[in-house]
Amino acid sequence: MxxxxxxxxxxxxxxxxxxxxxxxxxxxxxxxxxxxxxxxxxxxxxxxxxxxxxxxxxxxxxxxxxxxxxxxxxxxxxxxxxxxxxxxxxxxxxxxxxxxxxxxxxxxxxxxxxxxxxxxxxHDPVLGDLARLKSAFALMDTASFKDIEARLTPLAGEKSPYRVKAKEALAFAKLQAGDTKGAREDFTVLANLLDNPSEEVRQRAQAAIQLIDSGSAANLAATVKAAIALPPAPAMPALSQTAPAGAQ
Missing domain, CATH: 1.25.40 (Serine Threonine Protein Phosphatase 5, Tetratricopeptide repeat)
Structure with a gap:
């Protein structure tokens, strides 16, 4: 059963x-x-x-x-x-x-x-930040320091690909605004920055410090600003838009 x-x-x-x-x-x-x-x-x-x-x-x-x-x-x-x-x-x-x-x-x-x-x-931070840096540079002679500072400060962060350029531009913006003390502090940081990839930036920072200390920095900002060369736009390979975000 x-x-x-x-x-x-x-x-x-x-x-x-x-x-x-x-x-x-x-x-x-x-x-x-x-x-x-x-x-x-x-x-x-x-x-x-x-x-x-x-x-x-x-x-x-x-x-x-x-x-x-x-x-x-x-x-x-x-x-x-x-x-x-x-x-x-x-x-x-x-x-x-x-x-x-x-x-x-x-x-x-x-x-x-x-x-x-x-x-x-x-969507590429390298390209996007370069455009923001160019925009800030274009406004250096006409915009207020507050506006320039608002544009450059995010680009001066440690993860920014153009942090050194942004820090240098911010130092000259302070100098143009009459903040010689703040500018000297920024130039001192640039002159001693370990990850500074450009010897020209270091030399300009050292020269700026010397001119500030000697009291001859009245026309420094306009003169040296012209010497700051923005990096060229990065080359974009064909079909890069189809690559995953991490690969780009």
Whole structure:
């Protein structure tokens, strides 16, 4: 009798599993279809981004060649076309070129607007912070110290790729504002900064300290500001917009 009951229980269990399997089958099928669609959509979007980035790369290189061959008057519209659409990284680079052109023409407000737009558009901290630094430099002679300080202080943090440039610019901004004590303190830090990658920055800081101490720093800020060279925009390889954020 025990064997009979065991056989009946096993049969009932088997029938119950079959019923559950039949009920779950449509859900499993739907899940499989969703996974296939999701994977296909991801690869489709990736391919689209790669195509857009490749087109933006070619257009950017062509615009650079146009600027080199025909000058900024012809190069500006080419950069403007890139800035209006395409991969965000190349749009940011184009905006920075446009800002540089307008700055050379003495149109500071327009240049700052382009730099600020590039900073907002870029997801790359190296490119974004460079745009912010260029914007701050463009305003050094016209904006208040408070405005300059607000722009430069975040760029002077230890994790910023342009912290040394930002600290130097902030020191000269203090000097322009008449804060010789604060400027001297900043220059002293720059002169003794262990991770200072530029010997020129160290030499300028030491020279600034000597001029401040001698009382000859009245015209130092304007003179040395012209000697501070901003780093060029980083080269952007083709298809970089499709790479993962960590890889970039």
């Amino acid at each position: 025990v064997d009979v009951f065991d056989e009946v229980e096993e049969q009932l269990r088997s029938d119950r599993y079959k019923t559950l399997a039949l009920k779950a089958l449509p859900w499993l099928g739907a899940l499989t279809v969703a996974v296939v669609i999701g994977v296909g959509g991801y690869w489709g979007w990736t391919a689209y981004q790669a195509k857009q980035s490749a087109a933006a790369s070619e257009a950017y290189q062509a615009a650079l060649e146009t600027m080199g061959r025909e000058g900024t008057a012809k190069g500006f519209p080419a950069m403007q076309a890139i800035a209006k659409g395409g991969a965000p990284g190349y749009r940011a680079l184009a905006l920075m070129h446009m800002g540089g052109i307008r700055l050379d023409e003495g149109k500071t407000a327009e240049a700052v607007a382009y730099f600020d737009e590039a900073a907002k558009l870029s």
